[in-house]
Amino acid sequence: MLLPTDAALRKKAADIADGAKLALDDLGAGQLRIDFKASSSGSAEVVSRVQAASADGTKLIIGPATNAEVSRIISSTSQPRPPILALVPNNSAGGSNIWPLYGDAIDSALEGVGVAVAANQKNIVVVHEAGFPAENLIRLREGIQLKGGATIGFVPYPPSGKDLSAAFAKGTAVFAKANTIVLLGGGEAIGQVIDILAAGEFGQSIATAIATSLIPEEIYKRPSAQGLMVAIPSTADVGVIADRFRAKFGRSPSYDAAIGYDSIAIAAGLVRSAGPDAITVENLTSSQGFRAATGLFRFRPDGRIERRMVVHRIENGSLKVIQEEGEGF
Numbered sequence: 001m002l003l004p005t006d007a008a009l010r011k012k013a014a015d016i017a018d019g020a021k022l023a024l025d026d027l028g029a030g031q032l033r034i035d036f037k038a039s040s041s042g043s044a045e046v047v048s049r050v051q052a053a054s055a056d057g058t059k060l061i062i063g064p065a066t067n068a069e070v071s072r073i074i075s076s077t078s079q080p081r082p083p084i085l086a087l088v089p090n091n092s093a094g095g096s097n098i099w100p101l102y103g104d105a106i107d108s109a110l111e112g113v114g115v116a117v118a119a120n121q122k123n124i125v126v127v128h129e130a131g132f133p134a135e136n137l138i139r140l141r142e143g144i145q146l147k148g149g150a151t152i153g154f155v156p157y158p159p160s161g162k163d164l165s166a167a168f169a170k171g172t173a174v175f176a177k178a179n180t181i182v183l184l185g186g187g188e189a190i191g192q193v194i195d196i197l198a199a200g201e202f203g204q205s206i207a208t209a210i211a212t213s214l215i216p217e218e219i220y221k222r223p224s225a226q227g228l229m230v231a232i233p234s235t236a237d238v239g240v241i242a243d244r245f246r247a248k249f250g251r252s253p254s255y256d257a258a259i260g261y262d263s264i265a266i267a268a269g270l271v272r273s274a275g276p277d278a279i280t281v282e283n284l285t286s287s288q289g290f291r292a293a294t295g296l297f298r299f300r301p302d303g304r305i306e307r308r309m310v311v312h313r314i315e316n317g318s319l320k321v322i323q324e325e326g327e328g329f
Contacts, residue, residue, distance in 0.1 A: 002061065051081075054077070087100075113210065127197070160186070164196055183209065210312075213230065235255065238258045
């Protein structure tokens, strides 16, 4: 397990490590061992750690916790190496047997899109911060198509929040063709974006509005945010480990702790079902996926994670569940 020593990531690293230790106690059954390795994300140590793990017969690498380190692994190490479950948000690692463990805003948006498409609200406009990663916009468009929807267009807005009305005016023709809008962004401007769009000057034909897990919870209180759909990871299953985690570490488990727990639970489940050599790319990418403390997820052959989320609607300033994560894929 490759963990960061960076001050900004220290709490996350501690929570992940403690979650992993609890999973080892709960599920290891004497068949697993974790070697914890810590280093600064700005150093080149991650490459030598991966090379050493490959040489000593390690079955699975968990970490690192930054995309920069993942990029170093891809560019500076070669196959064969153990499968890697990186402690980063969803992205594609280029089919290099590296998968992220965290979902992201695109996963959140696509869960909402699925609900909209099921209600026959299939024509979708995407409003996003200028500079939003192009790869993620492509992933969103592809995901919308797979859900049965159509991306009518993309309308960027300045992250600063300046001249928002002018930015949206440029998308008037796109808004007019859409009945669903996806709002990407969680920075300073997102509240203003929601206010302007709720006022009805743009997108009068839009019946469904989907925000993402990026929006801050304080936005839920805005009158303009009422009715927005928001999909977030399930936290119900975190409660399964909560009592044991508190008893062992004296605090409640965070989502990061649950991620650490699940990283070991994946390995333990495979070893328990098929023996010590079961931690393979083929088994990790089983289409059935895994259900653990962070809910339902699966690793895709293209190097991404697919996480089911719980879809909510904002009502009276809080989230009301409208669709659970489901029982499978």
